[in-house]
Amino acid sequence: MENFRLTIKKRIYFFILLAAVMVAGIILLTAFGRANDGFNATSGILGAVLAIAIGNVVTSKIALGNEAKLKEMYIKYTDERSAQITKEASTTTFRVILLGISAATIIANFLSETVSCTLSVCLAFIFMVYIAVSSYYNSKM
Amino acid sequence: MEEFRKKLRTKIVLYWIMAASLLIALIVLQVLVHRGVLRGETNMGFFVGGITVLIMNIMRMRKAVKDDAALKQWYVRNTDERTIAVQQKAGNFTSLFTIFLLSIAAIAASYINETVYWTLGAALGVYPLVYLGALAYYNKKM
Numbered sequence: 111m112e113n114f115r116l117t118i119k120k121r122i123y124f125f126i127l128l129a130a131v132m133v134a135g136i137i138l139l140t141a142f143g144r145a146n147d148g149f150n151a152t153s154g155i156l157g158a159v160l161a162i163a164i165g166n167v168v169t170s171k172i173a174l175g176n177e178a179k180l181k182e183m184y185i186k187y188t189d190e191r192s193a194q195i196t197k198e199a200s201t202t203t204f205r206v207i208l209l210g211i212s213a214a215t216i217i218a219n220f221l222s223e224t225v226s227c228t229l230s231v232c233l234a235f236i237f238m239v240y241i242a243v244s245s246y247y248n249s250k251m
Numbered sequence: 252m253e254e255f256r257k258k259l260r261t262k263i264v265l266y267w268i269m270a271a272s273l274l275i276a277l278i279v280l281q282v283l284v285h286r287g288v289l290r291g292e293t294n295m296g297f298f299v300g301g302i303t304v305l306i307m308n309i310m311r312m313r314k315a316v317k318d319d320a321a322l323k324q325w326y327v328r329n330t331d332e333r334t335i336a337v338q339q340k341a342g343n344f345t346s347l348f349t350i351f352l353l354s355i356a357a358i359a360a361s362y363i364n365e366t367v368y369w370t371l372g373a374a375l376g377v378y379p380l381v382y383l384g385a386l387a388y389y390n391k392k393m
Contacts, residue, residue: 151361151368155354195393199385201342206381207349211374212297218370220291228370236349243348244341251337 114184115174122170125163132160208236255326256316263312270305273298350378 135156143149173179186192211233218226277298283289315325328334357371 151372152358155358191393195386195389197339197343198389198393199382200346201339202385202389203378203382204342204346206385207346207374207378210377210381212301216294216297219294220289222366223291224364224366225370226294228367229374232353232371232374235352236345239348240341240345243344244337247337247340251333251340 111180111184114187115180118170118174118180118183122167122174125166125170129160129163129167132156132163136160204236204240208233211236252322252326256322259312259316259322259325263309263316266305266309266312270302270309273301273305277302346378346382350375353378 136153139149139153139156143152169183173183211229215226215229215233218229277293277295280289280293284291284293312325315321353371353375357368357375360368360371
């Protein structure tokens, strides 16, 4: 359990660092990039990452201060069933997204060439990453 | 092994239906484009690619159904724990990496082209929704 406590502490440091980077980014963007077209999009994504980082810091701190919560978190992180569920969900999401993007590309081709091209590039990219990662794990495992 | 052969036969029928559906969709879309009902071009590459992959799979499965050695090989490949683990790990990593890169691409595109930005944003929005749905489903099922 002591090892897990250490891991959680490291996790807190990581998320604090991430939050600090996001805050710096938002401040810089507000100070210098307000006039840019992408201000809303960039600040929105940075804000979302900041919220995730803060949420993780808070839950980890609560777990460190409470033995029962820490045990609960430990079980959640080491539970084989949870790990299997996450893996299965990721794989299914990957397949659904591939099918969805393929269908969207075909439909978008009749509506907007830009959208169709963007989705095609996304699809090709996802395939390339998947093939590269598969061959990596094939040689590693 | 007989049950697996049965499953493979069902899969072959399913693949035939999918290939036929793709072919019908391609013909219908082509007709609609030629008559001027739809504007733009039918994405021939997608349809032809999809049909080719399906037919190649059908041929391989038919061979496996007829030949016992090929069936055994097919069975081992499909039930091999290592192969399944590799597929799951690769799917898991690709999902996370795609979300990360879609975010970066959306930020970059927001400065360049609004349509591309909204397309990437929509893809990024759909991803967590599908993931949460799959998570809920497997939580119930497993």
